Amino acid sequence: MRARSFNKTPFLFVTLALLAGFALVAFLVAALAVRPRTSSSVGAERARRLSSLPPVILWAWERPEKLDYLDTRRVGVAFLARTLHLRGESVVVRPRLQPLQVAPDASLVAVVRIESDKSEPPTLSEVQRARTVEAIVALKEKRAVRAIQIDFDATVSERDFYRQLLFDVRRALPGDLALSMTALASWCMHDDWLRDLPVDEAVPMLFRMGADERQVRHQLRAGAGFRPPVCRASLGVSTDEPFAFELARPARLYVFHPRSWSSESVRQILERHPQ
């Protein structure tokens, strides 16, 4: 018998195989009427949208940040623009309250963090999703924003909501604005739910990994990689967990710093990640 490797997703493989069969039939039926979007065209679209982003992007979290000295061709800024707190049926919007100074020609990514209330879990209704989408899409109006990035550590029960939300957001954004999401490292290693999401990149977060940390570090050090193509364009690292800097260089590096950025801390990043 011929050996087969399936990278730990046999059930999904079978399901996908069946779905692929159905999809083929559907494709043939629809082919005459609709122009198909092949995976290569999707990839090209992704690459086009992401091409305006520099190779290093600094996360500017909720603290005062003065980053107007950056070389904007090499370094962009992903700033926490707002936090959405989902509680019961409500969506509490908390905008950025801290200063952010950037050069006029800076490449910016507006980051939206979504949090679920633990004591009053969100209903995840359509109404709540619509309000969440509205709060995210509003950021497209911000000056110099080239991408919107969503940071939501969705639990398994929240994934359908998140998936639908991403589709809604993608539909509501202009075609040239990139849509990015942060991804738990495990989503990019042992999980396939990212595979068909309408995002241009999923940034594997190699820091603050909680229960996954030991396993993920172990696997990465041993040479394992990220499986979904959407996870391979970029990497999220933190200056205080430098192990990830030793990994193979992706096209784009997002870097978190637990304090405000200084020119010295930026210089160190560029030294570690030369282009």
Place this chain on the structure above:
Amino acid sequence: MSIKHRQLFSLFVASVLLLGGARLSFACGPYSLEAAFTFSKHPDFPLERFARGEIGVLQPTYARSYLYAAYRQMSGASFNNAEQSALSELWKERIDYAWERKGEDWIQKWREARKRVAGVAEVADISVFRSREKPNDYETYLNCQDDAFRTATATLEERIKKFGAESPVLKEWVAAQDLVFANCSEGERIPSAAEPGADPLLRADRAYQIAAANFYAARFDEARKAFEEIAADASSPWRAVAPYLAARALLRKGSLGQESLRAESLSAAEKQLQKILDDRSLSATHRDARRLLNLVRLRLRPEEKLHELARDLLKRDAQGNFKQDVWDYTLLLDKFLKDDEGDPDERMFKNVPAHVRGDDLSDWVTTFQIRDDEALEHSLRRWETSAALPWLVAALSKVGAKHPKTAGLVEAAAKVGADSPAYATVVFHSARLLREAGREEEARSRLDAALSRDAARLPVSAHNRLLGQRMLLARSLEEFLRFAQRTPTALSWNEDGRELPADASEVEANDRAKVARGRTLFDDDAAAILNAQFPLALLKQAAMSEALPEHLRRELALAAWVRSLLLEDRETGRELVPLVESLVPELKGYLSADLDASTDEARKFNGLYALLKFPGMQPHADSGIGRTTPINSIDSYRDNWWCVHTPQETQTSSADGAVAGAQTQSAAAKPANNFPSFLNARQRAQAAREVARIEALGTAPNFLARLAVEWANKSPDDPRVPEALHLAVRSTRYGCSDAGTGALSKAAFQTLHKRYPKSEWAKKTPYWFNG
């Protein structure tokens, strides 16, 4: 229209602390509920105990408001009831998000109130945050606070009483107020002036609404002028509050307006507020004006204000502004020390601006938090010149055993009474220093005295820190095991690094919490010693000891048995079988096969079979709650079939914990001999050899798959072999894998399908896994 002082301050000082630590860091995860044995960012909960003087083992990593409280208590000035409440309230506000809900409640109340007026349409969502102008447009500020909605609601209710809810004039009143609030988030929407013939009260209201609309629309000059006109209108009910609001407009301009005009606006605000305070007819706003003046001066002359606040905060029975003063003082200190511009752990004493240490409180807080040798020497000098308890604590916490002044400090520490707020801290550090100096009996004696006191009087974190020191001083295995057990101070998700306890409702419903309830557990320090410094023989003894409760013996017995298997120590393994089977009944039958095995090889394969059947077996003990999935089930967080632990990793975890009290020491106080007293060099060397041998076997799935193929080659007729090969392949899917796993998974897969193609196990194994 009114905005609380502290929210204003958050806008102007831009303190990250005020804004909720959760947004200061990513929380990637996944996170599970874990046991917290000690806290480093704040004292134990409830925080009221700290305000009462139960400060436990003081940590330099605590937020500065706690350090202020500790300093004052150690200086002999305890807090009265009102001050204790104010402190508790301040701490609570800084660590939760209740204000978000409060604000929403008042918006909702305003929406409900306006519905009572006839003919008023539903109003759109109100956002209270407004973006600043370019080039600061990525920054938002809290423009309309809950007091604005409270005032509008109360005024509307009064006007309904006077004019009736059906009155058309009220509909206009609400429409004008809607315009005022429309400015909260964006735009410039100013109501038109009232008709000349309108009721005087409504005309006055409209003038106030126009002024407020200008204020929220960031037209501060227009707002100030409008408020000044109201102040001059003797018939306006808003006359008394208007001068104060004019000063507010100046302050906002001084904070959000052009940089070049800020000082001028702030000075004008200071003048205006002083004028209000000099005017007895405006006494109704004196309290607010005083608070605002405080803030203006704080902005204009922050250094002077820092020391003025420090002096005021050390007086007993402080008056009305105590909470605000603590708030302002700590925020100023945070600002001057620039926490956000460098790693606080690497801050150097010589880089602290001299003016910051211009009063004893600020000097102490700053010095206590810095770990370098200069901070130590400064603490020693201040202790020698002042003989003040806070400086003894600072010096003790930084000094190492070899410093020439250590003996004197330890002697002084012995004189600190058990009723002193500093007692637990000085005991902890004295014991550390005595142990490092080889004066172990004295160290034990001080710790035992502290631990034998009423445990309820010690915060759990402090108790655990003292236990950590005492564990290292253990004279026997029994003593070690007694002090290795800890009670968690809280269960926390700690997804944002703030070490906040989980809500009671979450704990109640959480399966992991159920496992921890009412039990003692191992903290990292104890687990590190058991895993890296205990040789197998000693681990076996520990597992058999009555000093441990059953759940911890189970943990150790399993670890010891797996270790015996990996080390091929058949004798120890056989001795452990009855114990393991009694503690882990699920294993019955699997281990007794081991007793029957006639050869080492047979024993090895029997053991392999057990390991394959039970993904939760591992050669080490967990700290904290550990793995809660049943031993024979797959854990959904992939905590199955162990990873390789390097001794270095284990040691690191030990150094971070309470063993060394590393968080409290200067470079001069590097911990030494971080192993329990009773462990001899031979035992430690034996443990190191064993750990190295286990590490050399590689990650569990690789080891298991390799062994399963070997078993198939050597005993192809053993009926368990096909199943073992299937389980080995499964372990490569769910266990701790690496780059070598794929090849071994494939080998097990091929062996299974080649040798046993018709077996049910081959059918159940359609794939191999590539790590």
